[in-house]
Amino acid sequence: MWDGVIIGGGLAGLVAGIRASERGKKLMLVAEGTGSLTYSSGALDIGAIDLLQRSEKHPYALLQEKSIRDGLAYFQTLFPEYRENAEKPPLVLTPLGSCRTGGLAPAGLIADRLSQVRNIVLMAPKGMKDFFASVVKANLEKEFCQSTVRIYPFQVSAFASWYQVGRPVNGIEYARFWRTETGMQELGRLLGELTQDIEGSSVAVVFPGLTRVFSESLQKLLAQFPFPVVEMTDMSPAFGGDILHEALKRKFKELGGEMMIGSGVWQADCEGKTCQQVRVKSKGRDSILKAKEFILATGGVFGGGVEVTPTGAQEKVLKIPLFLPSEWTQAQFLREQPYARLGVEVDAALRPLDPQSGELIFKNVRVVGRMLAHWDPWVEFCGGGVSVATGWLAGETL
Amino acid sequence: MLAYSTQVVIVGGGATGVGILRDLSMRGISALLFEQGDLAHGTSSRFHGLLHSGARYVVKDPVAATECIKENLILKKIAANCIADTGGWFVQMKEDDPDFVERWLAGCAASGIPVQEISVEEARSREPLLNSETVRVFEVPDAAVDGFKIIWGNAHSAQRYGGQYKIYHQVTQLLREGDQITGILGIDHVTGEKFKAKGDVVVNAAGAWASQIAGSAGIPLEVICDKGTLLAFNHRLFNRVINRLRTPGDGDIFVPHETITILGTTSEIIDSPQRNQPSDAEVRRLMDLGTQLLPRLAEQRVLRAFSGVRPLHREDQEVPGSEEVGREVSRNFALIDHEVQDGVHGFISIVGGKFTTYRLMAEKVADWVAEKLGNQVPCRTAEESLVPAITEALRARAFQLLPLGATDKMLERLGEWAPLVLDQIEANPAKGQMLCECELVSVAEVEHAVTDADTHSLSDIRRKTRLGMGTCQGAFCSYRALPLLWQEEEKYSSLKDQLIEFLNQRWKGIRPVLWGQQLRETELTRAVYSGILRLGDSKKA
């Protein structure tokens, strides 16, 4: 019998797991595959908390302001390299070189410094997949019009055979390489040459496919040079999200948590308002996990926690009835899409409610992250904040 | 105003229009074609892609059936690169009328369509997804045809003979002097400028838009707009064309088309060719009907729904429109000589027909035009290949530079232009990477399309390359096309607008089938464009 079983291994599930483990709970986390952090750039969106709190039934509206702040603060104590500035959210660069607000972002990504320099050097790693130096240069010039942007192409001997056969090197591959011993030597040499090559002091370097978070030696190396190095976010799947995912997993395991990845929960056995056990589709035979409490963190439609068919939508594990918007789509693709607000309605303790009657469905289940109804990360830009805050609250109260 | 002068003006760049352009050009008649959008943007690419054997029409319309089988054999010969000779089956289900089967067999014999019965057991093993309640199965020479490739093949072949075409040139007005049509007026949508074209003959091959064209000179021409909706499934469900063996109806044809499978169609009379948005009801109906042939259809992933408008010709104008059902109208084409019908000279309309017989329709029109112009050269479009054959040397060279599957696909699409793409890859191996990973389109090939004078948008590139037509429906490949568009900055002004426009176009087809994995794919696409790239963020330019 576990104290808690967490279903889903994305940001919300892992934060819940870490917090609850820290409180001495024995936890098992089950996930179908890698969580959605794999697609994240590594900068977590928080969004306009004040505004969203006033939006009816929004997860931010359900949580007390204090819970949101405590959750975000907790995350920063876990990972002090991630910073939030509620007054003035930092800027980070998109893979196209335009700016966006960064929410909770590791220091290396913060691009505000670029508005104070007159020369930007854009590092252009040879054959980097999904990185387009000329487009980025133009966008940087638009964003930071006080500055001139120079493209600095370079290649890395370790990828010589990649270049030769024309295989692109993706951002993850470059980022992983820079963290190896050889990579750091090569990076040191490269930036050393660059130091010789640039004139004046008002210089900053923009670097795609480089991620220094969780690597002290890389941070130390980069601090040696007389110019700030600003990382870019990379196209998904990106190392920035992947490394955060790894760090969360590691922390969870260090605290004694165990994970089953690659085999989702397909069914739960419940009695009345209590979920008793879940069935994991292990190879050959289901693994059965009994627990006192369960956290549902299966990531909504995208995470695979909700199955939508031509005739309806279903929460896959516990068959919790979902809130379904009456409108489904609208013509402008990147605007608000009504379907995106489907999900589970919950009480203030994140326990699932029947959207029709408002009645509590399970006493020992908490629902977190993208499974919750009434929010849309792609118009409200609050995905990181909702996941961290609800995950933290679930872990705190489990 | 820009003015063109030619012997023949052709209005409409669908299969028939480019077929006419090619035919006339091969006879040495100078011709200029105007198309309001991109070539093949209309009905000629918005159908099931079935190259009929004629078997579908043998009972109801033996004339059409006979034309089909003849044209079927001709096209397989002259346009082999555009056709996947999959063969087709007619499948009789338990509830289908056995009497019809007998009439159908007799009809096939009469029309000269070869038929071979396949045992149900063998049919099940060759097509495991086929309904097990199948009663009889017959094989006919149906095939899958690529509308884009046929049309580009015709256009390029015509160019080699001096024919010319202008895309994004919309004809707005026929020029009429008394009872003589002397040319057309139009607008170039790329530059926004008006233009004029003079010609001895104007051919109206505007399909669903034909009555608007004729109407601009006060000439009555009735064309029935029959909307047909189709579904594209993510992979090959059947290896060959599957028809239901009964009176032709809705949702009874599956066509394997490149990597995907198309299920069609519905039929609904609409009042304007612009109203071609598939509806939820049509999608549901197709899914229900398709399930009769493929019981596990609901589990298969639908990539998108799309609709085309069939321009049907109605000989009997007395038939009241309210009782009209599209499929009852003849699919035979009509060549309308407006001199005979309306006393207007120098103007001919071609309406109705089907894709399979486009070449025959073009031949009839060209014969008529040639006679008017006193040209004696016979038609050769049935003998000469649309595209020059791909040499073994070229194929061998391509294999050195691209993966096997990508090579064959590229050679089929590009034919004689393939060496240009190969030169690029040779100079820079990185350009041999697959920009579109679902449909195997290389960076160099997309670049080739981007720099083509006839390309103005990502949608144009899609029609030339299949970019964005695979599983991801543009989630990754449209982003990857950006730097190539950027190189041609002047042509593709705002990259952001290009992307948003393309995503909206793709979205139009996804919206009616937004469930299952396609919904997850949509969420991934939103994460990329709204989340990572912040394209939807109105605060940021």
Next chain:
Amino acid sequence: MEHLLKLEQERDLTLDDCIKCSACSAQCPVAAVYPLFPGPKSVGPDMERLRLEGVRLDTSILSFCSNCKTCEVTCPSDVKITEMILGARQAAVKAKNVSSRHKLRDAMLGRAEYLGILGTISPGLTNGILGISSVRWLMERSLGISQLAPLPKYQPRFKGLRKSSAVSGLTQSLKQEPPSRKRVVYFPGCFINYNDPQTGEAVVKVLEHNGYEVILPPFHCCGVPLQANGNFKGAEDNAKKNLALLAPYLQEGLPVVASCTSCGLALREEYPHVKAEGAERIGLQTYDLFEFLWELHKRGELQEDFHEVPRSLGYHPPCHLKAQGIGTPSVRLLRLIPGVTIDDLDAGCCGLSGSFEFKEEKYPLAMQIGSHLFKRAQEGVAQGKFERLITECGGCKVQIEHGSGVKAEHPIWVMMEAYGLSDIRLSDK
């Protein structure tokens, strides 16, 4: 026939589940080190659509898939990526599309069992011969078997505990007890059989210590190496032979325990698809060794008379354990032993992947794949975080020791020490 068609259809349906997110390719250990391997997304679901279309495709690259199944574990949509790749390889083998030199080599490496039997007839001689560098050079030139790869040493064949003299004292004492009614079938696998019989004996002792009678039918190789080397027919034949041996016990409802994670995966994932008696039960009744012991613990049936074992251990979860989707039961269980601390490294594939590394063209790749794990192992030891590694897979063990110089052992030896059953392995090495 119907059965196979159904399998193919299921695979086609999981093909539809792929949303092209590339998470699998981002985690693929081979794609990370080998530029010509375009990654699981490309050779799996992307190519599968083209294969269904009937497009001619290059099949030579498929053999670079090491069958580690990291892609399937990573995939958030449960796409059967490795299955697609193996299916395509199978089709290519049928079409005889493999280079001739490597055909012989792959046939040899696939036959771990025959190699093992040959090796164990005279293990000293075999090890001697395999230790001669010129012989290895010759093997590489003639067979394409890398001269650098750590071929495991051959040992006298594992014949179970009762026939083994080394541990007779203990067995004697157990034997005098009334025959236990608790019985379990043990599937030791080739590595135990031919290279590490002592670990097999340890498994038997631990099970017996918990009151089980251990049944050891004369099993054949589970088939994984055959399959990985393109001999699909051979793999299926072996599965059938093993199922024939297992069927009566499965019928009785006895649990089957595997201490090798690849054998265990095959029994759970592949065998249920074989058309033979017992196939319907094998998945349901097969347990990873530590999963089995954990079940005993949950039921209160595990002997928990543990001595304190003051050991810090690093744990390497084998890829094929992850692929079983049962978590890390050995970590969970060993943490019940007082004194034991475990650092679950989870530092990716070791690179060996069955026989992948033994191939000359793949040896450097395998070493590169494992380098991350080797580094973590070396650092852990240097920093005093742990003294050695434990891992269930014999292949991983050999590779970790070869690549990092850090000793690695099957976790059963920790149990042995805790039970005070043996002091040979962990403490003396």
